[in-house]
Structure formats: C-alpha cells, structure tokens
Amino acid sequence: MLTRAERLTTSPRYKWLVLWTVMGGLFSVNVTFTILAVALPRIANDFHTSRNTMTWVITGPLLAFGVAAPSLGKAADQYGAKRIYQLGLVLSFFAAGLSALAWGALPLIVIRTIGSLEGAATGAASMAIVMRTFDRDERVKAMGWWSLVGAGGPVIGVVLGGFLLESFGWRVIFAAQMPLIAAAFILGSIVLSETETLPPQRFDVAGAVSLSGGITALLFAINRGPELGWASPVVIGSFVLCPFLLALFVRVEQRSPAPLLSLDYLKKRAFAFPVASQSLANFAYMGGFILTPSLLQVVYDYPDKEIGVLVIARPLSFSILSPVAGYLAVKIGQRTSAVVGTAFVVASMGVFASLGASSPNLLIILALMLSGVGLGISSPSVAAGVANAVEDHDLGVASAAQQLMNNVGIVSGIQLMTTIQTSISHGAEGRAALSGFRVAYLVGGAVCAVGVLLATGVKNEHAKPELHPELLESF
Numbered sequence: 001m002l003t004r005a006e007r008l009t010t011s012p013r014y015k016w017l018v019l020w021t022v023m024g025g026l027f028s029v030n031v032t033f034t035i036l037a038v039a040l041p042r043i044a045n046d047f048h049t050s051r052n053t054m055t056w057v058i059t060g061p062l063l064a065f066g067v068a069a070p071s072l073g074k075a076a077d078q079y080g081a082k083r084i085y086q087l088g089l090v091l092s093f094f095a096a097g098l099s100a101l102a103w104g105a106l107p108l109i110v111i112r113t114i115g116s117l118e119g120a121a122t123g124a125a126s127m128a129i130v131m132r133t134f135d136r137d138e139r140v141k142a143m144g145w146w147s148l149v150g151a152g153g154p155v156i157g158v159v160l161g162g163f164l165l166e167s168f169g170w171r172v173i174f175a176a177q178m179p180l181i182a183a184a185f186i187l188g189s190i191v192l193s194e195t196e197t198l199p200p201q202r203f204d205v206a207g208a209v210s211l212s213g214g215i216t217a218l219l220f221a222i223n224r225g226p227e228l229g230w231a232s233p234v235v236i237g238s239f240v241l242c243p244f245l246l247a248l249f250v251r252v253e254q255r256s257p258a259p260l261l262s263l264d265y266l267k268k269r270a271f272a273f274p275v276a277s278q279s280l281a282n283f284a285y286m287g288g289f290i291l292t293p294s295l296l297q298v299v300y301d302y303p304d305k306e307i308g309v310l311v312i313a314r315p316l317s318f319s320i321l322s323p324v325a326g327y328l329a330v331k332i333g334q335r336t337s338a339v340v341g342t343a344f345v346v347a348s349m350g351v352f353a354s355l356g357a358s359s360p361n362l363l364i365i366l367a368l369m370l371s372g373v374g375l376g377i378s379s380p381s382v383a384a385g386v387a388n389a390v391e392d393h394d395l396g397v398a399s400a401a402q403q404l405m406n407n408v409g410i411v412s413g414i415q416l417m418t419t420i421q422t423s424i425s426h427g428a429e430g431r432a433a434l435s436g437f438r439v440a441y442l443v444g445g446a447v448c449a450v451g452v453l454l455a456t457g458v459k460n461e462h463a464k465p466e467l468h469p470e471l472l473e474s475f
Contacts, residue, residue, distance in 0.1 A: 019142050023146060025188055031180065039173065068212070070397060072121040072396075073399055075121075099115070128195065140329045140334055140380050140381055141380075147323075147325075204260040207259055214245030214248075217245060218238070221235050222415045226415055270388070274338065274386050274457055277457070279451075281451045287412075294437075318375055335381070335460050338378045338458040340377060341374045345374035346445050346448045349444045382455070385457075417444050423436070
C-alpha cells in the first residue's frame with residue numbers, strides 16, 4: 001500500500017504542484033525588488049542620505065549576484081537542488097528581518113547585498129528542480145508559467161507599493177515578506193523531493209572565483225562608469241581585469257577534473273546562442289524599463305500616478321502572454337517563438353524612438369506592450385532551450401549561467417541606455433530632451449536585433465500533439 005508521500009509524488013499532477021511550489025518560493029524572495037525601488041526616496045530621507053547612495057540597495061545585490069550565481073548553481077547540482085533551495089529561503093527569511101530592523105543606510109545596503117546571495121541560491125535551485133521534474137518536451141510550458149514570477153513582481157510593486165509605503169512606511173515591506181518566505185519553506189518541505197546529486201568530488205573553487213571575479217569586474221565597471229567617469233582608473237582597471245579573469249577561468253576549466261561549467265556547452269550553438277540572445281533582449285527590455293518613466297516625466301510632464309498606470313502595461317502584458325506562449329511554442333516551435341518574441345522587443349524600441357512631442361498615450365502603451373509581449377513570448381522558449389542543451393546533472397549551473405548573463409544584459413542596458421540619453425540631452429526638458437531618448441532607444445533596438453539572430457540557435461523539441469488531461473487540471 002502506497003504511503004501518502006508516495007501517492008503524492010506518483011500523481012500525474014505532482015509536477016505541476018512542484019512548479020507552483022517553487023514559483024511561490026521565488027516570488028516570496030523577489031517580491032520586494034520593485035517595491036523597494038519605489039521606496040528609495042523615502043528610505044534616503046529617513047537615513048538622511050542621498051538617493052544616489054541608496055541606489056546601492058539595488059545595484060549592490062546585482063553585483064553580488066555575479067559573485068554567487070555560478071557557485072550556487074553548481075552547489076545545487078552537487079549537493080541537491082532542494083537542499084540549496086530551502087537554505088536560500090531560510091537565509092532570505094533572516095535577511096528580510098534584519099532589513100526591517102536596519103539602523104542606517106550602510107547596514108541596509110550590506111544586508112540587501114548579502115541577501116541577494118540567498119536569492120541567487122533560490123533562483124538557480126528552483127529552476128533546476130522544475131527542469132528535472134518536467135520532461136524535455138514539456139519544459140517550455142513550465143517556463144511559460146514560471147515567467148509569471150518575473151513579470152508579476154513589477155505588477156505587485158506598482159499596485160501595492162505606494163499603498164504600503166504611504167500607510168505603514170518602508171520597513172513593513174520586509175516585515176510582510178517574512179511570513180511569505182516561511183510559508184514557502186513549509187510548503188517546499190512537504191512537496192519537494194530531493195534531486196539526484198553528483199558523486200562526491202572537490203568543488204571547483206578556482207573556477208568559481210575566476211568566473212565570478214570576471215563577471216563582477218565587468219558589472220562594476222558598467223555600473224560605476226557613469227558616476228566615476230569612463231576614463232576613471234577604477235573603471236578602466238575593472239574593464240581590463242574582466243577579460244584577464246575570464247581567460248583564467250577558461251584555463252582553469254580546461255584542467256579541472258570536475259569543472260564548474262563544462263566548456264563544451266559554450267561551443268554548443270543550442271546553449272550559447274539562446275543565453276546570449278536573452279541577455280541582449282534584456283539589455284533593451286530593462287534599459288527601456290528604466291528609461292521610460294523618465295521619458296514620460298521629462299518630455300511629456302506626466303505626474304507620477306499617471307506614469308505608474310501607463311508603465312504597468314509592460315509587465316502586465318508579459319505576465320498574461322508568457323503562460324500562453326509556453327503552450328504556443330509547442331505548436332509553432334521554440335525557435336520561432338524565441339525569434340518572434342525578441343523581434344517584438346526590437347519593434348518596441350523602434351516605436352519608442354519614433355515618438356514625437358505630441359504622441360498619444362495609445363502609441364506609448366503600444367510600445368510598452370510590445371516589450372512585454374515580446375519577452376513574454378521568447379523567455380519560456382529560451383529558458384527551456386538552454387535546459388534541453390545540457391545534461392540533467394548540470395541543470396543547476398546552467399540555470400545560474402543563464403540568469404547571470406541576463407543580469408549582465410540588465411545592468412548593461414540600464415547603465416548604457418541611461419548614459420546615452422543623459423549625455424545627449426544635457427539636462428534639457430520637454431521637446432529638447434527627445435533626441436537623447438530617441439538615440440538611447442535606437443541603441444537598445446540595435447543590440448536586441450543581434451539577439452534576434454542569436455535566437456535562431458534555440459533548438460526545437462518535438463512535443464506530443466495532444467494536451468494531457470493533467471495539464472488542463474493545472475489551470
């Protein structure tokens with residue numbers, strides 16, 4: 001007679017329960033990101049510091065992610081994805097509590113930066129769990145739902161952020177996060193089964209340090225360039241250090257008996273092309289995401305509330321389309337979905353660049369929706385394509401590598417597109433500032449166009465033509 005646990009894991013609906021469980025965990029860890037961005041002016045005022053200083057609450061974690069992601073992804077493969085996932089939730093719980101009690105700007109920045117390591121652990125491990133639970137031809141459907149987490153966060157931030165801040169202050173953001181994380185941990189303990197682990201082997205410390213150092217040097221240089229100046233010795237030194245450390249990583253991996261990431265994957269079109277494509281798409285998507293509120297304020301003089309209503313069109317369209325896109329990709333092919341979706345992001349940048357001083361709101365909303373629809377269509381196919389290009393025992397580090405390169409694209413897009421706009425506009429407002437925004441959007445579109453070409457490297461998986469009953473029950 002089967003035990004209750006055995007009945008659960010052998011149920012045809014179990015894989016969908018696993019998916020929703022880890023989605024809930026990832027949401028509990030990441031939900032504060034966009035709300036925190038809205039709260040920065042208030043936090044800076046409370047701690048009597050500048051808003052520029054408090055932006056490190058966001059940029060610090062982005063840099064720390066570069067340090068932690070590869071190692072934590074490999075740890076999920078080597079020691080068990082559930083173990084690393086649950087550990088990430090526990091540490092995130094304490095990071096949220098300490099953030100709510102933060103006594104100054106520097107402690108909050110340090111806590112949030114260290115807290116991003118737990119987020120990296122949860123993200124890499126949870127994706128590995130999902131990919132190992134679903135068959136190869138169903139992974140794209142799972143990734144469609146998975147994308148709801150990334151797209152739903154901004155929607156929650158816009159809807160709830162202002163109310164929470166006005167009513168209770170910024171500390172309640174982190175206090176409210178704690179029970180969400182606790183519930184996710186309890187549910188994960190009940191639902192999730194431990195994944196298979198690699199045979200005992202020495203962890204590739206040299207590979208982890210060289211790769212993390214190289215990526216972090218690149219992100220630091222891009223992030224600090226606009227502030228310190230691109231000719232600053234610190235910025236130039238970081239740019240020089242990046243290729244040196246990455247070359248060292250290649251040399252270390254060639255000699256390692258148990259490499260952090262097999263270099264053979266980087267030679268595979270089905271792995272390298274999709275990873276690069278999504279990074280370039282995020283360059284344009286997130287660069288535009290940060291630039292658009294400034295466009296609406298500086299050029300069109302929209303109030304903050306109206307800006308919030310308009311920009312929600314982007315994440316809302318993403319969250320609506322991504323689950324549908326996962327199922328659609330089964331019909332039209334993952335490669336087609338990736339190419340078309342990335343092309344939509346390019347079109348979005350083109351519409352933004354075409355805006356005039358008196359363009360109607362509908363045209364602005366169209367540009368926003370094209371970005372959301374585009375990434376919503378392409379993301380599930382790209383994520384599934386990367387997972388299908390590697391062996392199951394490398395899913396953790398492959399997921400981390402994908403998230404890491406997304407992070408590189410995000411930071412690069414935000415910093416470079418913003419720098420281009422400000423350097424051309426020179427503080428102008430109204431119609432005079434429009435040329436700077438146009439050039440920035442055109443650069444984002446050009447970068448993303450390269451991503452369209454690289455999206456052709458996504459490999460199609462042949463799925464069963466029919467929809468299984470358990471899939472319908474998952475809705």
